[in-house]
Amino acid sequence: MNIKNFLWEYGEKVPGYDITVVNEREARAAAGILFMLGMIVIFVGIGYNHIIVARVYLAFLFLDFFARVISPKYSPSMLLGKFVVRNQKPEYVGGLQKRFAWTLGWLISFPMVYWFVLHWDITFYKVMICVLCLSLMFLETAFGICVGCMIYKAIVREKPTYCPGGVCEIQKKDPIQTFNPIQKFIVGITAIAIISGVYLFLAKTESKTFFGQFLHEAILTKTQLKKEEDLKYQKEMDQEFNNDDF
Structure with a gap:
């Protein structure tokens, strides 16, 4: 060769x-x-x-x-x-x-x-x-x-x-390759909706797999994770307190 x-x-x-x-x-x-x-x-x-x-x-x-x-x-x-x-x-x-x-x-x-x-x-x-x-x-x-x-x-x-x-x-782009103002607006709104939807799903939905948990923790800040842990702990304490009433 x-x-x-x-x-x-x-x-x-x-x-x-x-x-x-x-x-x-x-x-x-x-x-x-x-x-x-x-x-x-x-x-x-x-x-x-x-x-x-x-x-x-x-x-x-x-x-x-x-x-x-x-x-x-x-x-x-x-x-x-x-x-x-x-x-x-x-x-x-x-x-x-x-x-x-x-x-x-x-x-x-x-x-x-x-x-x-x-x-x-x-x-x-x-x-x-x-x-x-x-x-x-x-x-x-x-x-x-x-x-x-x-x-x-x-x-x-x-x-x-x-x-x-x-x-x-x-x-030079052909006319079919260019965007008019309405098309630009639709593209922008669609992109924002997709990104926001993915973020809200990963941030708000309870994960049932390890990979989902990885993604969930990756997109949240330390403050958000700490707040989430505090809410989870408070919820567990409330449930335990309610069970003690019986």
Whole structure:
């Protein structure tokens, strides 16, 4: 293997493109597959209390990203994505920036393998690493946003070409991409409602799982937690006092 080609050429050589590229449609499909599997693992883990599914998934994630770093030709999820979108017109993006993004994904999965596959040692902050990984997959598959590609652009300090979603080539937005005042208002209200709803649910709802308790404690301040503990203690004392009356 030519080490220079391995380092500086990643993907396929396609006529009409001056750099090696990968098919963004396959990448987004693969991200969607991994995200869907991750959500299934969460539901099964919480609903059935089986940690084996999480261990298998995280081991698969680690190996899949490692295969992508070598070549997308050998990634199981990329091959599944390739099969799903085989009848769609390819959307080519620069290979090196995608490889950098997938390398970051592999590095994120590395500690998860140690924490959850080799040694099951679950904490809130370790779970948040898993949530971060799933969030990056969701951004890619749902919106075509490649965070790793953005980091690559900032580090290399050169304007990349053939970016996901064509963001490198867009100079001026079409009218359909702009927002009028009413649309801006609707977007703002919707975002505030979603954020407020999630916060109120986590803050006010009594959790029935350890993960829910982690989230509940994470969003509250020390003062709020102390007040909550005092109210709980007062409630227990009132119940005990009422029971003594009988």
